[in-house]
Amino acid sequence: MTLKTPWTYVCGVYPFFQGDFEMSITSTGTIAAIATPPGDGGVGIIRISGEQALSIAKDIFHPAKDSFSGFKPYTMHYGTIVDADSVEIDDVLTVFMPGPNSYTGEDTVEINCHGGRAILSAVLGEVLAKGARLANAGEFTLRAFLNGRMDLTQAEAVAEMIHAPSRGAAQLAKVKLSGVLGERISGLRLRLEELRAQLCVAVDFPEDELECLPLEQMQSEVGDAVKNISEILSGVERTKAWREGGLAVLSGKVNAGKSSLLNALLGRNRAIVTDIPGTTRDFIEETLNLDGLQVRVVDTAGLRETSDAVELAGVDMGRDLASQADLVLLIIDGSKPFALADLDPQFADMADKCLAVINKSDLEQADPSPAVIMRESGYEVVEISAKKGQGIERLAALIREHILQGAGEPDPDELVPNSRQAASLKKAHVELEELMGDIAMQVPYDLLGVRLESACSSLSEITGEITPQEVLNSIFENFCVGK
Template sequence: MQAPDDTIAAIGTAPGTGGIAVVRVSGPRTMEIADRIVRCAAPRPSMRRTMSVIYGHIAAAAGDVDEVLVLVMKGPGSYTREDMIEIQGHGGRVMASAVLQTVLDAGARLAEPGEFTKRAFLNGRIDLTQAEAVADIVGARSRRAGRAALEQLEGSLSDAVNALYDRLMGIAADMEATLDFPEEDIPEALIQDVPDRISRAVSEMDLLISSWQEGRLLREGALIVISGRTNVGKSTLLNALLDTDRAIVSHIPGTTRDIIEEGLVLDGIPVRLVDTAGLRETSCEIESEGIRRTMRHIARADLQLHVLDSSQESGNEFDAQISGLDPIRTILVLNKTDLGVRICRDNLNGFTCVETSLLNRTGLEALKKEIRRALMQDIKMDAPPHAVISERHRQLLLKAREDALGADSLFGQDDIAMASSRLRESIEHVGLITGRVYQEDLLKAVFSKFCIGK
């Protein structure tokens, strides 16, 4: 693909009022546009050194638009590798729009979402995983998620994927070299270790694939669903964890009928906490729909907090309730201990149980500790910078893995030509992760998730 030859502009700050609004401009005509619209003391913008700041005014035909600071960043030492300016004006949408309009009138066109970052990719400054990291940084919902994205921007994932790419290329090259030899002369040493080398590459893929769950938790947040019969204290639990009065709590069974979802951050992991309608037989249509929704959420949950009234004795109905739960993904909250504990713990073997009296706020810290422990199973908290992949990366790695294993088995059958062509397919899938190989629709899919001005 050719380097873009037009000049783009957009407001880079969020809509609404704020102290400063920034208009970004990038492309070959940037300096010419700056000279035309920035009224300042000599020298004019194009004659300034890169990374310098100009104080001045944005001037249009009708007069001055705003009093501004202009950052001059000349290519290739800029975000996009092109000539760029960033115009810092007084905050507010109206003024920023007026500055942007002046830039557009002088010859730029409005940038598409993510187009600045796309140019950084097309101009070879960053690869596709790094471009995706930029969107993840902007969208980060916790410091920890932001840090993981920053590590990806700095190349943690690129390095791992490039090493894998080179390893596979080396194997393919050696395989293809043997094709030039007549049957009887295939150099033993050259081909003897091919299965080992493929299996090492597959292990590297497995390691990357195993980071998907962590990446997903950081990007999307963990889904924690609070479940249980009516009136056991589910909504009280949601409020206690959020430290607010978000959900209505009452002694009337069936109070919560719809799903209530709130976000919070637990030890750097973004969490979506969901309170549900209590599970019980009901003739109320609204409540029935609430219960159907509850079941759907439970099916997707990373962790289920199942609340029980510990002051009630356990019976058959109770056993049925417990038997439907997955001990690995469930914490049992034995609530209302202030009313006495009559529940029989023997039936709860295999489950993590925490006793609480949410009315008195006891047991809450112990519960939070168990929640963290359950979520952390998938997260290497103290690990050095390491790559965590996204769903797009995972899909490509799974395909690359299948191709590599296919190549291995063809190689075992002495079909070296087919084996090397299968390995080439594996390499291509790995290449799509970093964008060594790409098509326009791949770029569209990646950059459509960006905001304008990034």
């Protein structure tokens, strides 16, 4: 695994250098890292894995009880960690988990100490001084994969659990962490490999009277595989918002109340609000949790003609963000005269992606009403007062509803592949559909075997039986250090 990382500080105190180096996929040596997030906390954990884990723990751990006779596996032992001069660093709880029945499949020790930065750095320093090296990003999970403790779908699910933007996303990752997706993919691949074996018999012994799979039965088997893959892929788009969160962009003319609305949604003053047009020149992004759904809300520069190069760049950036958004909130000042021609041309044919938010409902409304004009033009409308907080809860509910687009709550038992897994499944799906056409045309067995081999290879990439080094690199280097 090639990592290019500058000088970094563990918990902001203990410096280490990862530099430019090539880590073999056959990871060796005893590794250690802080397994809890940087910063101060009640508890911090130092994780050690490898053949020296137990001996290091014995060197630096002093038990509180005289009756202590050694580390009993999977049992918390209370004592202190001492440095090379026998000075106590902290009171700790230490547990030893022998391989292969540990997370990594190797001897593993976890030291639970107070979560202060200085304490964690000092304890980690003693562990490294005894012969361990600092773990690379994701190296504990990499070892679990290499040691057969999990397949690649489970390894990726670990990272997905950590970074899940919603409870629904965490549940979807949990299903994969159990190994169900890997088992289903492996079952599909195994059946296709059996078909390959039967084709090889027909190709290698064409003149022998050996039993060969009839083409009709082969087409049926391949059709079942295509159906299975389609079922697995069916939830990818539907659950995207749960897995990745949504993007809602606030757009509209200057002084329509976009920044005030952002502040109202957040329940705090995040954006500067003034009567001066063009106050917001860049975009401001914040995250909302709407009943378990994570939504990025972006306040963009007000739309108007301007000769100010900086403001113009902000306007262009806002339009670009709107084109990428799951939902665009068109903020309109309901107290001022409005015509449909006032809408930015970008949103003229985007009623299905836009929600017309008529702001300043606490003031006397213009005649004709902007709300009526937008409804008659096919836009869904919600009337609010960002300043008074009126209609904000209704608006938040509509944002959630639009981004989910009727997907509903995720099925807690549903198998949903991530983008990498989905790409490999789609490649296999295409090959198998082409194979069904080839079978119908009675293409020679050896050519049918090439398609089967390609489909099997794509499925193997998902579970890790056959996965290029660069793919493994990209997966594990995105993990946090300590997991």
